[in-house]
Amino acid sequence: MTNHSLYGLSNECKFGIRGITLILEEFKKKIGRLVEGEVWDREYGEVSIDDATRESAQRYASRCRCSVRIAKGLFYTDHEKDIELKRLREIRLP
């Protein structure tokens, strides 16, 4: 069981959905916010995948858990994807 007192929160409201909601509210008040605006309504940012992304993924693969393909850099960058799709579209059947 999580010891909420570690985070400076009361240990009384830890049971049930309502309890967790209270913890969240208390957390927001005491710890503060990392980002501006309502988190629930914010979209994730656009993902741009390029050679730098591949390099980073391979460099930091040992530090975090991810799929083998990503760790090995086996994914298409946006540019590679465009080129590959174009090449495949231009193939003519006999």
Add this chain to the structure above:
Amino acid sequence: MDRFDEISLQRIKDLSELYYLVKELILYWEETNPEQKADLQVINELRNAFDHLMRAFAAKFDVNKHEDSGYVAGQIDKAFGHVYRAGYDTLDWIGLNCKLYISEELTGFSNETINTVIPQYYRTIKPELEEFNETFADLRQKKDIGNPNLENMLAYISAVKTIREHQKNIIRLKPSLIEHETKKRHAEKKTLTIGFVIGLVCVIVAFLLGFFLGPTSNSPQEAKSGPQVLQNYAPMTLQKETKTGSNLPGDTLGHTESKKQLTPNPTTK
């Protein structure tokens, strides 16, 4: 905690079914992708779908309070749209790779061989594949995935499965294709050889006929200089500024007339 209303429950059920189909597609794509590469944009779509799904749960469990009664159903619809988009992108990849695979398998075989061994290729397989890829190319160009619903996705998956069956058939018929093409090439080579031999025989016969039945000369001079008929057809040369007139008998004025004319080559007479 309130229960999900009937509409939301139905949408969650649809989403679960769609996710099952899309997951199968993604797994198939990962297994068959010749480059063994992942498409991170597909994974990104699933991440966004998860985000919308969690918003719906948060609203339902009052973690994020919403007065709007349609909020939950709306978020589930958005999640559905993202999963649909992931499936659509994967289908596009699969369709194009099927085309690549079939094209590579049939490269080197003549149209006649393909038509003989796989009669349904030009009738059904090729048109179906072209139509499938054109549909996806159009949708991609419009940046629109159409109306995201389960029926459309099922129709696309059904088309992909048919194409996959065609692909398997082509692999199964590859030995017959090779056999037919080899026989065809042998037959062509044979026809070419026979044609060459017939042509050669004709030339030899013509030469022999010319040698034995051609005109014979009696006089030694004719035999030396060639037949008279040939002499009359000596090559014609274009002579520039030939002086005529003064050399002609009866030209008393002795004027010269410059003109270009074709005359028989005097050396040949």
